[in-house]
Amino acid sequence: MIAQIIFQLFIIIALAPLLSGIMKKVKAFFQIRKGPGVLQPYYDILKLLQKDSVVSTNVSWIFHAAPVVSFVAVLAAGLLIPIYTTQLYLGFAGDLIAVIYLFALARFFTALASLDAGSSFGGMGGSREMFIASLVEPALMLSIFAVALNVGSTNLGFISQTVSGLGFDAMSPYQILAFVALFIIAIAETGRIPVDNPATHLELTMIHEAMILEYSGKQLAIVELGAMIKQLLIFSLLANIFFPWGIATGGAGAAEYVLALLIFLIKIVIIGITMAVVETSTAKWRLFRLPELMSISLMLSFLAIVAVIIVKGG
Amino acid sequence: MAEVVFGSKIMQLLIAFILVSTFMILGSTRLYSCVRAFGIQSFLLACVAGIVAYSTGKYDIYIVALLTLIIKSAVIPYIFIYIIREIKVKKEIELYVNISPSLIIGGTLVVISYYLIRSISIISELSSLALSASMSLVSIGLFIMISRKKALMQMLGILIMENGLFLGAISLTNGMPLLVELGIFFDVLIGVLIMGILIFRINKTFESIDTDLLKNLIG
Numbered sequence: 195m196i197a198q199i200i201f202q203l204f205i206i207i208a209l210a211p212l213l214s215g216i217m218k219k220v221k222a223f224f225q226i227r228k229g230p231g232v233l234q235p236y237y238d239i240l241k242l243l244q245k246d247s248v249v250s251t252n253v254s255w256i257f258h259a260a261p262v263v264s265f266v267a268v269l270a271a272g273l274l275i276p277i278y279t280t281q282l283y284l285g286f287a288g289d290l291i292a293v294i295y296l297f298a299l300a301r302f303f304t305a306l307a308s309l310d311a312g313s314s315f316g317g318m319g320g321s322r323e324m325f326i327a328s329l330v331e332p333a334l335m336l337s338i339f340a341v342a343l344n345v346g347s348t349n350l351g352f353i354s355q356t357v358s359g360l361g362f363d364a365m366s367p368y369q370i371l372a373f374v375a376l377f378i379i380a381i382a383e384t385g386r387i388p389v390d391n392p393a394t395h396l397e398l399t400m401i402h403e404a405m406i407l408e409y410s411g412k413q414l415a416i417v418e419l420g421a422m423i424k425q426l427l428i429f430s431l432l433a434n435i436f437f438p439w440g441i442a443t444g445g446a447g448a449a450e451y452v453l454a455l456l457i458f459l460i461k462i463v464i465i466g467i468t469m470a471v472v473e474t475s476t477a478k479w480r481l482f483r484l485p486e487l488m489s490i491s492l493m494l495s496f497l498a499i500v501a502v503i504i505v506k507g508g
Numbered sequence: 509m510a511e512v513v514f515g516s517k518i519m520q521l522l523i524a525f526i527l528v529s530t531f532m533i534l535g536s537t538r539l540y541s542c543v544r545a546f547g548i549q550s551f552l553l554a555c556v557a558g559i560v561a562y563s564t565g566k567y568d569i570y571i572v573a574l575l576t577l578i579i580k581s582a583v584i585p586y587i588f589i590y591i592i593r594e595i596k597v598k599k600e601i602e603l604y605v606n607i608s609p610s611l612i613i614g615g616t617l618v619v620i621s622y623y624l625i626r627s628i629s630i631i632s633e634l635s636s637l638a639l640s641a642s643m644s645l646v647s648i649g650l651f652i653m654i655s656r657k658k659a660l661m662q663m664l665g666i667l668i669m670e671n672g673l674f675l676g677a678i679s680l681t682n683g684m685p686l687l688v689e690l691g692i693f694f695d696v697l698i699g700v701l702i703m704g705i706l707i708f709r710i711n712k713t714f715e716s717i718d719t720d721l722l723k724n725l726i727g
Contacts, residue, residue: 365517365521366517367521368524370521371524374528489535489611489612490531490611493531493612494531496615497527497531497618500618501637504626504636504637505520505637
């Protein structure tokens with residue numbers, strides 16, 4: 195059991211930079227560039243881990259604690275989300291609400307740390323991040339609730355298992371509405387282009403990069419890895435709640451686990467490529483137009499819940 | 509509507525997408541994307557009519573579906589784009605109610621129509637879904653007519669209401685008699701043409717199609 199938990203952690207940490215690298219490569223392909231290799235994020239993180247951190251003399255303990263807290267919070271969320279198996283050994287500890295609040299905890303500490311150093315860029319990034327978070331969180335919750343209401347449980351492993359058991363019958367209007375809503379949220383949560391540009395550094399439009407501007411060396415490596423892991427987790431939420439087919443259920447043998455792992459890899463790569471296509475085909479939105487995007491997502495998940503109630507006759 | 513067993517899943521999906529396209533109209537600030545979303549909505553409506561025709565086996569509904577496809581998803585959007593190009597109107601739509609509040613109001617309207625339809629006892633869940641979707645389309649179309657300043661958007665609002673009525677009619681009655689449908693299509697087409705001419709006249713008199721200006725007296 196402990197070996198299983200550690201293996202899931204290992205898979206999450208090992209795959210997250212690969213996904214990031216693949217998405218960068220796809221974006222480079224659409225921009226007719228060659229782009230860095232798929233393995234480049236691993237090299238970046240290894241390089242950063244070997245360097246010393248430069249820290250401002252004005253910061254408090256929060257600045258040092260924040261990367262670790264955010265990283266651990268995101269990893270803990272990873273243990274509550276089905277990745278390649280619906281058998282979550284720590285599933286008793288929390289459900290999708292815990293996952294959402296673990297993400298919120300990570301974000302809260304990153305935003306605090308961005309204010310801590312007292313630079314104007316950090317404060318700007320922190321306030322923007324919290325502005326977007328206040329719009330994203332209700333939509334995220336509602337869209338997963340639509341599926342949870344349908345299945346009758348908020349445990350993510352159970353949701354995934356039930357939906358995968360339904361087969362094609364799972365493709366219902368509310369499922370699709372909730373999927374579109376969650377996809378819009380995934381764009382915002384992973385800081386992709388209509389909301390934030392992950393490729394910018396030192397630009398006035400940046401959000402996530404502005405928050406972590408003060409970090410360097412090992413701390414930056416942890417922050418970057420945490421962001422990549424969060425991206426992987428949100429993609430696996432998309433994959434395993436709405437298209438969980440091929441996921442291993444409890445009591446599967448080793449061969450099934452390997453197959454499920456392969457299928458999971460294919461699924462997140464497809465989602466990543468879709469995300470990269472969306473990113474290259476849209477322009478970044480003005481910050482004050484983002485509430486419109488988020489209210490579209492909120493409305494879609496709301497409609498999904500209404501549709502569940504209608505069809506189920508609640 | 510027990511006959512439409514085939515494609516009841518597809519019907520549910522189509523109806524959900526029709527609602528989504530309505531929210532696309534409600535949520536966009538560009539005239540072109542509103543017209544495009546209206547075209548998509550009419551195309552989905554034609555698909556609904558096609559499925560009803562296939563499952564009931566009535567040939568006149570095929571004609572209705574074809575007419576929807578041609579008139580509502582091709583000719584009317586073309587007329588819109590022609591008007592937008594001819595009078596060189598600004599591409600942004602102006603609103604009395606902002607985008608986010610109008611989306612929330614739209615959602616509330618959907619809930620209200622679902623709630624109202626639930627109080628009527630209908631045999632199958634599919635037609636109750638279709639009927640509540642049709643009622644939300646009517647009310648959202650009305651809301652678009654009230655809350656948008658451009659005369660073009662008012663024209664679009666009334667067409668959304670018409671689409672809603674069409675959805676309700678086709679999913680409840682398995683299609684009205686062909687003569688009635690033909691009459692309605694003719695009315696819609698002529699209505700759009702007349703409204704187009706009216707918009708040209710408004711533009712000529714006020715040098716804008718902002719209906720706010722219609723309150724001003726012109727000697």
